Amino acid sequence: MTNIFSSLKDYLQMKLDDEPKNPLHVGEVMSCWMYLALMDEATVYVQIGLNTTNDDEVRKILTESLKQCDVQGQRFKEFLKIEGVHLPRTSEQRPNSDPNGVPLGVKMTDDEIMNGISMKTAAAVMHCAAAASQSIRNDVGMLFTQCMLEKMKFGTEVKEVMRKKGWIKVPPYYYPPGMPNQQ
Template sequence: MTNLLEAIKDYLAPLVDGEPKKPLHVGEVNNLWLLLTLLEEGLAVYQLGLNTTTDKQLIHALTNGQEESIKTIEQIRNFFIKEGVSMPPISEPKPKSNPNSVPLGVKYTDSELANLISAKLAAEITLLGQALAMSIRTDVGQTFFQIQFEMIKYGTSLKKMMQDRGWLKTPPYYYPPGGPE
């Protein structure tokens, strides 16, 4: 098994050896393109939440998620421009509205909003894990890893808030037959 120092050396070598970068492969482009689409369309979810909730903790979580998404979107868009990759079409931003003016039957509850954001985040983190495993270029893998790390940090604080509020949806517990009591 490779030791830690060898792994670090092998990881850093392509970043510092001055060798020209190979072109992106189809999987790297596809995963980046899909992630960018998920993030850009996800902005509408954050905007919808900010337009419909009055819960201060949830507003804070939604604002943080929106800000992190915008940073990541910029990072990927700049990378695409540098690499010559076309951008996916995006939806128009939602206008601001007064949460108290939205009828109850139309807007999500705070619990529904938090779970929607949580599910969106889980899909993005899963995509990033697969993308990281497929990436060949070190800079692309590093980008996927860094984005995934930021999403996991955000998801951890979101999960804590959801647990504290009783909003986290937990599947039924599994007790295997013949297992210890």
């Protein structure tokens, strides 16, 4: 059975090779610029989380997120430099510190850290999907599609840890009028 994502990748790659390289349109530039800023700011959040937690599973997720943000950020930095686009200014990187030295009134809980990572991951996936669908150039669409798939895969790992630890925040269930009782 053909995998839909590999088919999409093959199709876009085929079209990418034949495509003339027009300049990026303002929407593509803005989408790339915003995603790079999102990755750089997420990196700072992850560094703060690493400086706060002692939980091994949370540290593993944060370390993986840090690597992914760095890889994806580098992709966009290289792409934007080639296209002649100035890079966004972002927050300063955080130095390593001892989680036990962080005062309790300042320290994020593991639940807060993981919910923040979950929200940032969901925001990245939605941004990538919107940007890929609005891109005219196939190379831009491909860049966002690749990042989206990586973030979706990572999001399933985050959800698994959050479910295991009981940290998923679930909105109230909706029961439409007239729905039979589900016992």
